[in-house]
Amino acid sequence: MTDTVLKIEKLTAGYGAIPVLVDLDLEIRAGEIVALVGSNGAGKTTLLRAISRVIKAGGTIEFQGTDILPLTPEAVFSRGLVQVPEGRQLFGHMTVEENLAMGAFRRTDKPGVAGSLSYVYELFPILAERRRQLAGNMSGGEQQMCAMARALMADPKLLMVDEMSLGLAPVIVDQLLDVLADIRARGVTVLLVEQDVFAAFSVADRAYVMETGKIIREGKVSELKDDPAVREAYLGA
Amino acid sequence: MSAPGKIALEARNLTKRFAGLVSVDQVSFQLVEGEILGLIGPNGAGKTTLVNMISGTLRPSGGELYFEGQRIDQLQPYRRAHLGIARTFQVMKPFPGLSALENVAVGALFGTGGGEKSKQRAREKAREWLEFTGLSRRIEAQADALGGPDRKRLEFAKALAMEPRLLLLDEVMAGLNAVEVDEVVDLIKKIRDRGVTILVIEHVIKAIRSLSDRVLVLHHGENIAEGDPVSVLEDPRVVEAYLGKRRG
Numbered sequence: 001m002t003d004t005v006l007k008i009e010k011l012t013a014g015y016g017a018i019p020v021l022v023d024l025d026l027e028i029r030a031g032e033i034v035a036l037v038g039s040n041g042a043g044k045t046t047l048l049r050a051i052s053r054v055i056k057a058g059g060t061i062e063f064q065g066t067d068i069l070p071l072t073p074e075a076v077f078s079r080g081l082v083q084v085p086e087g088r089q090l091f092g093h094m095t096v097e098e099n100l101a102m103g104a105f106r107r108t109d110k111p112g113v114a115g116s117l118s119y120v121y122e123l124f125p126i127l128a129e130r131r132r133q134l135a136g137n138m139s140g141g142e143q144q145m146c147a148m149a150r151a152l153m154a155d156p157k158l159l160m161v162d163e164m165s166l167g168l169a170p171v172i173v174d175q176l177l178d179v180l181a182d183i184r185a186r187g188v189t190v191l192l193v194e195q196d197v198f199a200a201f202s203v204a205d206r207a208y209v210m211e212t213g214k215i216i217r218e219g220k221v222s223e224l225k226d227d228p229a230v231r232e233a234y235l236g237a
Numbered sequence: 238m239s240a241p242g243k244i245a246l247e248a249r250n251l252t253k254r255f256a257g258l259v260s261v262d263q264v265s266f267q268l269v270e271g272e273i274l275g276l277i278g279p280n281g282a283g284k285t286t287l288v289n290m291i292s293g294t295l296r297p298s299g300g301e302l303y304f305e306g307q308r309i310d311q312l313q314p315y316r317r318a319h320l321g322i323a324r325t326f327q328v329m330k331p332f333p334g335l336s337a338l339e340n341v342a343v344g345a346l347f348g349t350g351g352g353e354k355s356k357q358r359a360r361e362k363a364r365e366w367l368e369f370t371g372l373s374r375r376i377e378a379q380a381d382a383l384g385g386p387d388r389k390r391l392e393f394a395k396a397l398a399m400e401p402r403l404l405l406l407d408e409v410m411a412g413l414n415a416v417e418v419d420e421v422v423d424l425i426k427k428i429r430d431r432g433v434t435i436l437v438i439e440h441v442i443k444a445i446r447s448l449s450d451r452v453l454v455l456h457h458g459e460n461i462a463e464g465d466p467v468s469v470l471e472d473p474r475v476v477e478a479y480l481g482k483r484r485g
Contacts, residue, residue, distance in 0.1 A: 039414060040385035139281025167327065167411040169279045169440055171481035195414045235415050 003029050005158050005189045006051070006063055006081075013050035013057035020046040021213045023059070028158065033180060033190040035200035035221065037234055038210035044193045045086060047210070048160050051191075052076060052083050064157065078106045080157030086166065086193075088147040092136025096127050096146055099135050103153030112155065120149035123179055141172035148179065158189045165196045177203045197234045201225055209234070242269040245305060245403055245434040246291065252299035253286050253458075260286045262458040263300065268403070273425070273435045275449030275466065277442075279479055283458040284438045285327060288405045291436070292324045293317045304403065321349040323401035325392045327408045327438075331380035338363050338376045341394045348399025359398075366394040370424060386417050393424065404428065406437040410444055418444055442480065446470065454479065 006028040014020040020043045028034050036044050050057040053073045061068050068076050091099050100120065104113045121128035124145045130138060135146055144164060151159055161180070165173045173196070180190055180203050194200035201207065201221045209217040209230060217230060224230050246268040253261040261283040268274050276284050289295040291302065293314035302310035309317055323344075331340050341363035345353045353359040367373050370390040375383060383391055389409055396404060406425070410418050422444050429435055439445050445452060445466060452469040454462040456478045462469050469475055476482075 037414075040412070040417065139279075141280035163412065167280075167408055167440065169277075169479055170442060171479050172280060174481035195412055197414060233416060 004062075004065075005030050005032075006191070007060070008051070008062075009060040011047075011050060011057055011059040011061065013046060013055055015046075015055065019213070021050065021057075024213070024215060026208055026215065026218075028189060028191060030189055031184060031187065032206060033184055033192060033204045035197075035204035035207040036191060036193045036210065037195075037197050037200055037207060039233075040195075041212075042210040043213040044210055045162060046213075048083060048162055048191075048193060051160065052081065074106070077154065080155060082151045082154045082156035082159055084147050084151045084159065084161040084164065086162040088143045090135040090143055090146055090150070092134065094135060095132050096135055096138075097131040099146055099150050100127075100153050103150035104155075107153075107155060113153070116153050116155060120152050123152075123182065124149055140167050141169060144168060144172070144176065148176065152183065152188075156188055158191065159183065160191045160193070162193045163195060164192065165194060165199050173199055242271060243305075244268070244303075245270045245272070246436075247303040248287075248291075248300065249302075250300035251287070251290060251297050251302060251310075253283070253290060253295060254298045260458050261290070261297075261455075264455065264458070264460050265300075266453055266460065266463065268434055268436060270402075270434050271429065271432055272450045273429055273437060273448050275445040275452040276436060276438045276455065277440070277445060277452060277475075277479060278455035282455040284455055285407055286458075287455070288324060288407050288436070288438060291317075291403075292322060292405060315347065318347060318399060318401075319349060319351050321400075321402035322405070323348065323396040323399040323403070324405035325396050325407055325409055327411070329388050329392045331383075331388065331391055331395070333379070333381040335380055336377050337367060337372060337380055337383065337391055337394075340380050340391060341366050341398045344395040344398030345400075349401060352399070363394070363398055366398045369397065369427075370394040371420075385412055386420075389413070389421065390424075393428075397428065401433060403434045403436070406435060406439075408438055408440065410439055410441045413441075415443070422447055442470065 008026040011024040012019055012022055038044055049055045053071055053076045063081050107113050126142055127145055127149055164176055184190055192200055204221050207221050207224050208215050244267050249265050250263040251261055252263050278284055290297050297310050304320055342359040345359040345362040367376055370393045372390045375387055410421055418441055425448055449466045452466045454475050462472045462475050
């Protein structure tokens, strides 16, 4: 019971009058890395937006035992539910370090913030080297690292990462997957949305498979890997 | 591949500097007519800069570029389009207010040989290319209403409507799942079968492996490996700089 970080029941969400998600259930336990996979347009990003409370939703979303449905995105963020958005969404005309400071802007524990900063520089030494550089001038891989580091600066309990591997060299994707394993070891729970199902399955414990707004499969990655329907639809020939 | 073909594109010591930073450093390579060349390398290696120099949005700081024997590195982008060079963009750039058909018709109006002169004929061609790329069911859709994979197909159709002889594909598979990647691989093979020479930048190694006749690897702006996909993807320097340990 206390073990559950995120509990979603009968979630309905969408844009305007058009529901994208209908009666969706999902549960994430402390310390897990959970992958969320599915085709383009399946509703994965909509689900993240509903959890982050950016769009209207019905049903139940409990985060660490609290009903967060009535909360604002800022309030949810302050409680440690933090998203790394698709496409990085960095402040391109600010330096790396200014971007990182933005991640911590709701925190008042100065020593804690300083500790987070040294932790992210240890995770991503390249960001320490580039701390005075404009974030917009870095390569795609460095920008993704900066976006992940900015999210870690918020001291997340649950980190939701949307399309982490998008446009990145395989060697960078490897590094970022290692980082996910590292932050999980430090007690952060991770929800990973990925098109690269191979990458997601290489690091996740469990996965949910979405299609047209519904969860069509869920289970341990070790089992889903051998599921013929999952193989055919997402892992390819 | 088969008999030594004609050279479609040749780069000689192509170089690009940005305020002292060397993005592409004396890169030389050739593309044979009808060939698919895969261009891979870490983020920031200079791949898109190279494509920008070929399509003409960037002028090289040094070196020369020849297309079908003609020097092109100082030509305006539209002149290169008239010669038969078209590209797609990593961040897709449809005209948002126009329909899919209109977007593709624009390509037809500005393509090889100066493009189609009649608007009516441009629309007919656009329809054909939308069919070819598998988008005929969305002909009237506003470009910005198309989802990820359909937007990619639109990006292809726009470029193809220019009837290029050289097509530059900049990360067209980013954000697609394995099954969608297979569909785009098939589409690219279909384009090559029409005689188009293709340069493809891609991080999806499965696609590079199945598409490329040859692979060129850029790292810190330099050509560090070139050859058939099997040997290049096994090259220890390429594994170290780019592929990483999980998949070689």
